Every structure is written in C-alpha cells, then in structure tokens.
Amino acid sequence: MNWEDYPRPAVTVDVVIFTLREGDLQVLLVRRKSPPFQGMWAIPGGFIRIDESLEEAALRELEEETGVRDVYLEQLYTFGDPDRDPRGRVITVAYFALVPADAVYPHAGSDAAEARWWSMYHLPPLAFDHDKILAYALQRLRYKLEYTAVGFELLPETFTLSELQAAYEVILGEKLDKRNFRRKILSAGILEETGEYRTGEGRPAKLYRFRDDAVAEVKARRLFP
Numbered sequence: 001m002n003w004e005d006y007p008r009p010a011v012t013v014d015v016v017i018f019t020l021r022e023g024d025l026q027v028l029l030v031r032r033k034s035p036p037f038q039g040m041w042a043i044p045g046g047f048i049r050i051d052e053s054l055e056e057a058a059l060r061e062l063e064e065e066t067g068v069r070d071v072y073l074e075q076l077y078t079f080g081d082p083d084r085d086p087r088g089r090v091i092t093v094a095y096f097a098l099v100p101a102d103a104v105y106p107h108a109g110s111d112a113a114e115a116r117w118w119s120m121y122h123l124p125p126l127a128f129d130h131d132k133i134l135a136y137a138l139q140r141l142r143y144k145l146e147y148t149a150v151g152f153e154l155l156p157e158t159f160t161l162s163e164l165q166a167a168y169e170v171i172l173g174e175k176l177d178k179r180n181f182r183r184k185i186l187s188a189g190i191l192e193e194t195g196e197y198r199t200g201e202g203r204p205a206k207l208y209r210f211r212d213d214a215v216a217e218v219k220a221r222r223l224f225p
Contacts, residue, residue, distance in 0.1 A: 009080075009089035014045035014130070016076065016096035016137040017068065018120075019104065020154045025120045025170050027134060028104070030065045030112035034087045037127035041118070043134070044068075045092065046111060060132050065112040066105040068104050071097040072153075077136055084129045096137050098153035115209045121173075145171050149190040152210035160205040161185070 017028040029041045044065040048057035055073060063069050076094040084090065106115040118124065120138060123131070144150040151167055159167075165181050185191065194212050197204035 007089070009046060009091050010087075011054075012090055012092040013054055013061055014043040014092050014094045014133060015058050015062045015073065016094060016134060017062070017066075017071065017104065018096065018098050018137070018141060018154070019101045020167055020170065021101040021117055023166065023170065025138075027120050027123075027137075028066060028068070028106055028115065028119040029118050029124075029126075030108065031114040032127055033113040037141075039113070040127040040181055041124045042127040042139065043094075043130045044112070044115070046153050052076070058093075061111075064109045066106040066115040067109055068106055071104070073097050074131075075139060079133060081127060081129065081143070089144055094133050094137070096140070098141070098205055100154060100156055102156070125159050142172055149188075149210055153206065155210075158196070158207040158209050160198055160207060162205065164208070 019026055019028075028044065030044050032038055032040055032042050044062050045058070046061040046065070052060070054075075058073055059069075059071075065202060070080070073095040074097065076096045077207065078091060078093050080091040082089060084092075106117070108115045120134065121132065126134070141150070145168065151164065152172075155164065155167060161182055164185065165176060168181070169176055190211055191208045194207045196207045196210055198207055
C-alpha cells in the first residue's frame with residue numbers, strides 16, 4: 001500500500017502543569033466549553049495545526065485555554081488508545097511543566113469556560129483519558145524528584161530545609177524521616193547556603209538555594225525515599 005492509502009488519525013497535544021500551592025501538589029485544569037465532554041474538566045490542549053511543531057502547538061493551546069505563557073515544556077508520553085476520543089481516532093502527545101506558584105496566574109482563554117488549580121489528590125471527573133495522563137505525569141514527577149534536583153522548578157529561589165522536605169513529602173505522598181532527609185539532601189551536593197536566615201517562631205532557619213548545576217541528575221544513587 002502507498003502511504004496515501006492509510007487512514008490518517010488526528011493528532012492533539014495536552015499540557016500538564018504542576019505547581020506547589022497551599023501545601024499541596026496542584027495541577028492546572030480547564031472546564032471544556034464545547035462537546036465532547038462539555039462542562040467537564042480536562043487538561044489544557046487541542047489539535048495541532050498542519051504548519052506547527054508539536055511543542056509550538058502545546059504552547060499555543062496552553063496560552064489560548066489558560067493564558068499561561070513562557071513555561072518550559074518537557075514531552076511526557078504519547079497516548080493512542082483507539083477509543084480514547086469519541087470523535088474518532090485521535091493520538092495525543094502529552095507535555096508537562098513544573099512552575100513556582102507565583103509564576104502562573106491562569107484565566108480561561110477563548111477555548112475554555114474556566115481555568116483553575118486542582119489538587120492532584122482530589123481531582124474532579126475528567127474528560128477523555130486524562131485521568132491516565134495525570135497518573136502517568138505524577139509517576140514521572142516522582143521519579144524525577146527521586147533522581148534529580150527537579151524541585152528547583154517548583155520552589156521559590158530560596159527556601160529552608162523544612163520547606164524543601166515538605167515539598168518532597170507532598171509530591172511523594174509519604175512522610176520522610178527528618179534526619180535522614182537532611183543527611184541525604186545535603187550530601188547530594190545540589191544545595192548551597194545563601195548566608196541568610198528565615199526568622200519566625202523558634203530558632204532562625206538557614207536559607208538554601210539549588211546550585212546552578214543542580215538540574216543535572218544525581219548520578220548513581222537514588223535519593224528518596
């Protein structure tokens with residue numbers, strides 16, 4: 001058969017945006033304005049145009065539906081179950097991004113009725129197979145957190161070790177031993193002291209930041225849990 005003889009599935013992009021807000025891991029969702037699944041919550045996304053790359057489409061759809069711009073996207077996975085979309089054969093390429101809470105102020109764009117943050121642990125019923133996409137994205141985030149310094153993308157520029165541990169616990173979904181956490185995170189060589197302290201109740205706490213090269217993977221050892 002020639003390539004013209006093969007059926008052509010449609011291609012979409014979906015964008016998972018994670019942040020840490022109010023002591024919780026949250027994801028940005030939009031309420032669908034049009035069928036199918038009108039009125040249901042979904043990951044921002046849509047069909048690619050014939051003249052744009054996948055990443056260009058992801059950035060465009062994200063801005064059109066949520067008003068969010070200027071985020072670094074990483075390709076997550078391709079989802080292609082034949083019956084994932086009631087409109088027909090649709091393959092979606094999912095992306096994800098990690099952003100500090102104060103870097104994004106979403107609002108509904110032209111293609112969505114509403115945009116807002118939802119707790120990853122208390123999600124509404126979702127359109128399409130977006131529950132599977134989010135479950136996979138959370139798994140990838142946890143993997144990256146254990147092997148890399150990915151936390152720097154979710155935290156403010158400076159933070160205490162207690163704040164860093166709280167972030168790890170929220171994402172991993174489990175409590176970590178305080179002494180063990182501090183020993184491992186400090187021995188990993190991905191943090192540096194700022195020379196400043198955060199004051200409040202109790203003793204002043206040292207402020208840290210991630211080293212400039214902290215985006216590199218922590219080689220040959222798993223940090224957590």
